[in-house]
Amino acid sequence: MSSLQLALAVVGALVLVAMFAYNTWQTRRSGVRRPSPRHEPVAPVEPTLDGPAAPDEAERHEPVLDVPALVAAAPPRRPGPRLDPLVDAIATLPAESRLSGDSVLAHLPPTRRAGSKPFLIEGLNDATGEWEAPQHGHLYRELQAGVLMASRTGPLNEIEYSEFVQKVQAFADALGVGVDFPDMLEVVAQARELDQFASQHDAQLACRLHARGAAWSVAYIQQHAARHGFVPGVVPGRLVLPGSEEGAPPVLILQFDSQAVFADDPNAAAVRDVTLAFDVPQTPAAEQPFEAWQRSAEALAADMDAIVVDDAGRPLTAEAFAAIGAELDKLYQALEARGLPAGSAAARRLFS
Numbered sequence: 001m002s003s004l005q006l007a008l009a010v011v012g013a014l015v016l017v018a019m020f021a022y023n024t025w026q027t028r029r030s031g032v033r034r035p036s037p038r039h040e041p042v043a044p045v046e047p048t049l050d051g052p053a054a055p056d057e058a059e060r061h062e063p064v065l066d067v068p069a070l071v072a073a074a075p076p077r078r079p080g081p082r083l084d085p086l087v088d089a090i091a092t093l094p095a096e097s098r099l100s101g102d103s104v105l106a107h108l109p110p111t112r113r114a115g116s117k118p119f120l121i122e123g124l125n126d127a128t129g130e131w132e133a134p135q136h137g138h139l140y141r142e143l144q145a146g147v148l149m150a151s152r153t154g155p156l157n158e159i160e161y162s163e164f165v166q167k168v169q170a171f172a173d174a175l176g177v178g179v180d181f182p183d184m185l186e187v188v189a190q191a192r193e194l195d196q197f198a199s200q201h202d203a204q205l206a207c208r209l210h211a212r213g214a215a216w217s218v219a220y221i222q223q224h225a226a227r228h229g230f231v232p233g234v235v236p237g238r239l240v241l242p243g244s245e246e247g248a249p250p251v252l253i254l255q256f257d258s259q260a261v262f263a264d265d266p267n268a269a270a271v272r273d274v275t276l277a278f279d280v281p282q283t284p285a286a287e288q289p290f291e292a293w294q295r296s297a298e299a300l301a302a303d304m305d306a307i308v309v310d311d312a313g314r315p316l317t318a319e320a321f322a323a324i325g326a327e328l329d330k331l332y333q334a335l336e337a338r339g340l341p342a343g344s345a346a347a348r349r350l351f352s
Helices: 003-028 100-104 158-175 183-199 216-228 288-304 316-335 345-350
Strands: 088-100 117-125 138-149 203-213 238-241 252-256 271-278 307-308
Touching: 088 100, 088 117, 088 158, 088 183, 100 117, 100 138, 117 158, 138 158, 158 183, 158 288, 203 288, 216 288, 252 288, 271 288, 288 307, 288 316
Parallel strands: none
Antiparallel strands: 088 138, 117 138, 203 271, 203 307, 238 252, 252 271
């Protein structure tokens, strides 16, 4: 074989090797990352109304981040919603004699909504002197009913307030008690002012994790999210980092295209983007949701070979996170000054 033939053979071999390497790289890039067989993904566990259920001991992984861990003991139960003059227009129903909880429950309106606004009815417990939702076997000195003056659907309007008055009046008539309503014009004006405050101080922070190379399977996302304390939510395509209180809103939400969950083979469905978010007014600052949000984004990005970007696709650097944190501190201060600290019962109802 001549030197020319030998050189051509070497060049041809190098071309074949290069083509094979390129095709292999393209295949891996266009493929779908699957979970490591050494760590099976946590089986979906639908949280109940009493709070998220913890996985079995054999399936539990210790969270990597410094965030609340899932423990066997049940977290403290969050108190139910209570009427608050900061966010509710309250009508009083004085009673000449004690009212039984059984009678109150029997005459409650079938639906406690006035348009888009919920309303609550509470009784002043004769034994404890505390306001509570009516219960069987209890006696009440007085009742009160309150309708939420604003929410993310807008302020309470005249039609909604009139519907509230109509339903509460029928309830009072059935019990044989009187009722004193606040003036409609004053309530509507207060509702508009409250809604304006809420719209100026509402925030839901979110970032996206975008795959650098190969896309992710659903099980791959679940596996890495579980390592950092996330559990499946009730909505398909959503994983949540639970709060410290049972029944409280989650600290963080990790969400991806729900269509991938319903695919014929979820493990083959390609997901290239997930969204990591938290609802500022719904989450107490003591839970450190911003710190958990930033650390989770950075840790998941490192684990899943992703880049962290904002809604416009711009990379979120440490400096960008710091600027967001500074603005968030101002928002927390404004909510606190209004008497509606983030994560409080009144704030959760207002920003719902």
